[in-house]
Amino acid sequence: MSVLAPGLLVASPPPGDPNFDRSVVLLAAHGPEGAFGWIINGRELMTLPELLVRSQVSETPPEVSRSVRLGGPVSPEQVWLVYRSEERFTDHEGQFDVGSGITATASRKVLETIAAGTVPRSLIALVGYAGWAPGQLENEIRSGSWLPIDVVPDLVFDTASDRAWTAAYGRVGTTPIAFTTRTVGSA
Numbered sequence: 001m002s003v004l005a006p007g008l009l010v011a012s013p014p015p016g017d018p019n020f021d022r023s024v025v026l027l028a029a030h031g032p033e034g035a036f037g038w039i040i041n042g043r044e045l046m047t048l049p050e051l052l053v054r055s056q057v058s059e060t061p062p063e064v065s066r067s068v069r070l071g072g073p074v075s076p077e078q079v080w081l082v083y084r085s086e087e088r089f090t091d092h093e094g095q096f097d098v099g100s101g102i103t104a105t106a107s108r109k110v111l112e113t114i115a116a117g118t119v120p121r122s123l124i125a126l127v128g129y130a131g132w133a134p135g136q137l138e139n140e141i142r143s144g145s146w147l148p149i150d151v152v153p154d155l156v157f158d159t160a161s162d163r164a165w166t167a168a169y170g171r172v173g174t175t176p177i178a179f180t181t182r183t184v185g186s187a
Contacts, residue, residue, distance in 0.1 A: 004137070005030035006099025008155065009037070010147040010168040013176045017145075019073045022165040025130050026082065026156060027148075028098045035132040038080055038104075040124060040156055041164035042070035048114075048125050055079060057108070058115035066119070069161065071126030080126040081105050084157060087120035089113055101153040122157045147172070 009025040020039065027037035044067040046054070051068045052061035071080050085103045088095055094107035114123070132140070140146055149172050159167045169175050 003030050004141075004148050005035065005037070006102070006151045008149045008151050008168060009137075010149060010165065012144050012147055020130075020145075024155075024164045024168050025072075025146075026098060026102070026151065028096075028104060030137065032134060034134050035137040036129060038071035038082065038126045038129050039069070040082070040126075041161040042072070042126070044069055045127055048119075048123075051079065051125060051127075052111070052115045055111070057111050061115050062117045062119060064119050066123060066125060068125040068127055070128060072128045072130030074129050074131045076128040078106060078128060079111060080129060081107075081110055081114070082124040082126065082156070083120040084122040084153060087122055089118075099151040099153075102151065102156060124157070 005027040007027045009027055011020045011023045013022075022041070023039045024041050025037045026040050027035060029036045046068050048064055048066035048068055049061040052058040070076075082098070082102065082104045085097060085101050088103050089110055092105075092107060092109050092113065095103050095105040095110065098104045137146070141148060147169070149168060152171065155164065155167060155171060166176065
C-alpha cells in the first residue's frame, strides 16, 4: 500500500471503534513502523486557557476562546499544537511539517509562547493522538473502516469541527451513506 501521510482519514459509518465515530484524522506519519496522527474534530475537552493552567504553563493565560479537543486515545497527557505553516514560530525547535501548509509540534516552548499571548489564528490544540501498529491501518482501510483522502489545509483549519466529517466526504464527491453496508428496506 502506498504511503498515506500526509493525508486525511475519514471514518466510515458505522464506527468500528467508538474513539473514532465520525472522525477526521490528520495523518502525520505512515510507514513500516506504523502510523500516527490526530483527530481534528474530536470532542471538546477544555478551553485553551484551562489547558495552559492545568499544564502549569501559565497562571494567567491569554483570554482566547479556543477549545482543546481530543486528538486521540493514545497518550492523553500529551499536548499537540497544529497550525498553518505561515504562522510557524521562528527560533523554536520541534516544529514539523505535516503536509502542504500545515505545521505541528508538541514543544513546551511553543506552548509557553502561546501562553505569553502569541496565539496563531489557525491554532488547533489537541490532547493525545491516534496511532496504529505496523500494518494495522492498512488492514482497517481494507476492511472499510477508513476512507483516505488528500489533506487540504482549508478542511483542517476553516471547517467547523462539527461539519468536518461530512465536509471531508464532500471533498471527494460522496456522502457517508455510500459507505454503509446495511441495506434499508430489505425483506
